[in-house]
Amino acid sequence: MDVKGGVRRFFEASPPLTLLALAWIAFMVIVAFGADFLAPYSFTALDLRARLHPPVFMGGKWAHALGSDELGRDVLSRLVMSIRLSLLIAFFGTMIAAAFGTAMGFVAAHFRGKVEAVILMLIDFQASMPFLIIALAVLAFFGNNLVLFVMLMGLNSWERYARIARGLTLSANEQGYAAAVRQLGASNLRVYGLHVLPNIASTLIVSMTITFPETILLESGLSFLGLGVQPPLTSLGNMVGYGREYLTRAPWIMLSPAAVIVLSTLSISIVGDWLRDRLDPTLR
Amino acid sequence: MTALLEVSNLARTYDVRRGRWPFARLATLHAVDGVSFELPAGRTLGLVGESGCGKTTTAKLVLGLLPASGGEVRVGGEALPAAHSPHWRALRRRMQMVYQDPLGALDRRLSVGRQVMEPLVIHGAGSTAERRDKALAMLDAVGLAQHHFDRFPHELSGGQRQRIVLARALILDPQLLVCDEPISALDVSIQAQVVNLLLALQQKLGLAYLFISHDLRMVRQVSHEVAVMYLGRIVEQGDPDRLFATPAHPYTQALVSAIPTHGRARKRRIVLPGEPPNPVDRPAGCAFHPRCPHAVERCRIETPALRLLADGRRAACHLAEQIA
Numbered sequence: 279m280d281v282k283g284g285v286r287r288f289f290e291a292s293p294p295l296t297l298l299a300l301a302w303i304a305f306m307v308i309v310a311f312g313a314d315f316l317a318p319y320s321f322t323a324l325d326l327r328a329r330l331h332p333p334v335f336m337g338g339k340w341a342h343a344l345g346s347d348e349l350g351r352d353v354l355s356r357l358v359m360s361i362r363l364s365l366l367i368a369f370f371g372t373m374i375a376a377a378f379g380t381a382m383g384f385v386a387a388h389f390r391g392k393v394e395a396v397i398l399m400l401i402d403f404q405a406s407m408p409f410l411i412i413a414l415a416v417l418a419f420f421g422n423n424l425v426l427f428v429m430l431m432g433l434n435s436w437e438r439y440a441r442i443a444r445g446l447t448l449s450a451n452e453q454g455y456a457a458a459v460r461q462l463g464a465s466n467l468r469v470y471g472l473h474v475l476p477n478i479a480s481t482l483i484v485s486m487t488i489t490f491p492e493t494i495l496l497e498s499g500l501s502f503l504g505l506g507v508q509p510p511l512t513s514l515g516n517m518v519g520y521g522r523e524y525l526t527r528a529p530w531i532m533l534s535p536a537a538v539i540v541l542s543t544l545s546i547s548i549v550g551d552w553l554r555d556r557l558d559p560t561l562r
Numbered sequence: 563m564t565a566l567l568e569v570s571n572l573a574r575t576y577d578v579r580r581g582r583w584p585f586a587r588l589a590t591l592h593a594v595d596g597v598s599f600e601l602p603a604g605r606t607l608g609l610v611g612e613s614g615c616g617k618t619t620t621a622k623l624v625l626g627l628l629p630a631s632g633g634e635v636r637v638g639g640e641a642l643p644a645a646h647s648p649h650w651r652a653l654r655r656r657m658q659m660v661y662q663d664p665l666g667a668l669d670r671r672l673s674v675g676r677q678v679m680e681p682l683v684i685h686g687a688g689s690t691a692e693r694r695d696k697a698l699a700m701l702d703a704v705g706l707a708q709h710h711f712d713r714f715p716h717e718l719s720g721g722q723r724q725r726i727v728l729a730r731a732l733i734l735d736p737q738l739l740v741c742d743e744p745i746s747a748l749d750v751s752i753q754a755q756v757v758n759l760l761l762a763l764q765q766k767l768g769l770a771y772l773f774i775s776h777d778l779r780m781v782r783q784v785s786h787e788v789a790v791m792y793l794g795r796i797v798e799q800g801d802p803d804r805l806f807a808t809p810a811h812p813y814t815q816a817l818v819s820a821i822p823t824h825g826r827a828r829k830r831r832i833v834l835p836g837e838p839p840n841p842v843d844r845p846a847g848c849a850f851h852p853r854c855p856h857a858v859e860r861c862r863i864e865t866p867a868l869r870l871l872a873d874g875r876r877a878a879c880h881l882a883e884q885i886a
Binding site: 454455457458459460461462463464465468473476477 | 625627646650651652654655658659661666667668669670671672680681684685727730
């Protein structure tokens with residue numbers, strides 16, 4: 279009876295769909311960390327005698343469980359490495375966006391006046407330009423390398439964090455806990471680091487779960503266009519992009535990375551929804 | 563002897579736009595306009611007036627949370643240092659604030675104990691164990707139990723939250739507490755408890771209060787002196803019993819007549835015509851004249867100064883003697 283009640287409470291607190299999403303994310307993280315051990319072949323190893331082998335579920339052999347591409351490279355191995363790179367880019371991109379955006383929001387709310395006006399203008403500028411165009415321009419001018427690419431992903435959507443952080447900080451500063459603590463004589467570091475940030479963190483974390491899939495999709499889109507991750511490195515979007523040419527003859531080349539993109543972004547969105555409910559202090 | 567708090571000719575103006583257009587004419591809003599008072603140690607000054615008359619702005623100016631546009635605030639004979647300077651931080655130990663909305667003033671992610679100890683941490687006073695002991699003692703002093711130490715603000719009632727705000731303000735042993743509408747967000751039954759607590763703490767610790775409220779009866783109960791504000795200026799100031807029994811300024815008369823009374827001794831209520839004017843468009847002469855039932859020609863031209871009346875009160879009215 280008690281066990282049953284416990285099980286029910288557990289599933290009420292975390293519905294099955296959320297559990298599946300969490301499990302998928304955990305699986306992706308494990309794959310990303312264990313990529314070197316999980317990949318059966320090197321992701322660049324050619325096997326020209328085994329070109330365009332179908333995957334197991336389409337009548338292929340276990341030697342290439344997810345098939346092989348036009349150069350005989352193992353799709354599973356490439357997929358594993360792609361997951362690692364795509365998650366890395368999305369993770370650091372999101373982190374950079376969140377850190378930079380939140381800092382800008384704090385600066386705007388703290389200094390007000392001209393500083394705030396300039397930051398708000400930057401925010402509006404960023405929000406009004408399609409980021410894909412900005413990314414294309416930057417990559418075209420500066421060439422492409424991984425560090426620049428990750429930084430660029432970080433530039434995407436910083437304005438959202440800046441807006442959230444600024445708005446919430448303003449209200450806290452005006453008539454609330456931040457004003458009270460500042461009145462006690464606390465330093466700015468203390469006010470923002472110890473009081474404002476923990477209080478707005480839940481909102482920021484939830485928007486990170488929205489940005490994260492967007493970054494994956496943006497990376498995929500740019501790689502698909504040939505401007506993202508450059509061969510021989512491989513990413514999910516990159517695989518989809520090159521697999522497109524064999525869509526009719528060997529759909530499995532782009533099928534598995536596409537499925538991973540869809541499942542990962544969906545999972546993170548579901549977890550984000552769930553987190554929003556969990557992190558709201560008034561609901562606890 | 564110098565008073566604990568001396569405020570002379572304090573003013574705060576804001577530049578505002580008339581209308582919504584970006585090139586609209588600029589105007590000056592006088593939120594607080596030449597306010598002066600003294601508050602000796604261990605006494606209470608009540609500051610009353612309707613919403614928007616500059617009470618809260620005065621409180622913020624006194625604490626140095628807003629820079630003054632004119633005039634001076636002196637604490638213990640020393641001029642108030644610039645906000646957020648090291649000297650200003652040190653002064654926080656002597657003057658603290660109590661807020662209208664206790665839930666808003668508390669950080670809902672930190673436990674009660676950590677928040678009460680925070681002023682000690684900020685000012686680097688005592689070791690961790692000493693801070694804890696002091697916080698527990700302070701919780702006891704404001705009527706909370708030891709087990710409240712690990713609770714969170716949203717788990718407590720409104721009165722308990724206001725007690726936490728008080729405990730946090732008092733833990734540095736200040737001499738002056740600025741209470742900005744400390745009871746107006748509380749239930750009537752809890753208001754009395756908090757007011758009694760404030761009075762008991764004053765007795766015990768010798769605190770001075772600047773007590774801001776629009777509840778005249780509460781102000782009368784706690785104050786040694788009352789100042790009535792209208793449109794950023796003090797219009798009448800003096801002993802609470804005398805001021806409420808025989809108000810000298812027509813605005814005070816209207817305020818006092820609006821206090822609900824019981825029994826048949828109810829006097830006629832004075833209903834003021836119109837709204838309080840926009841502080842941007844301060845009427846010339848006496849700011850109160852458009853709504854004043856006694857206004858004469860002189861009131862439209864000459865601004866009355868706050869002057870001493872025969873019974874030791876001060877009022878800013880040309881006709882104070884005739885009216886009272």
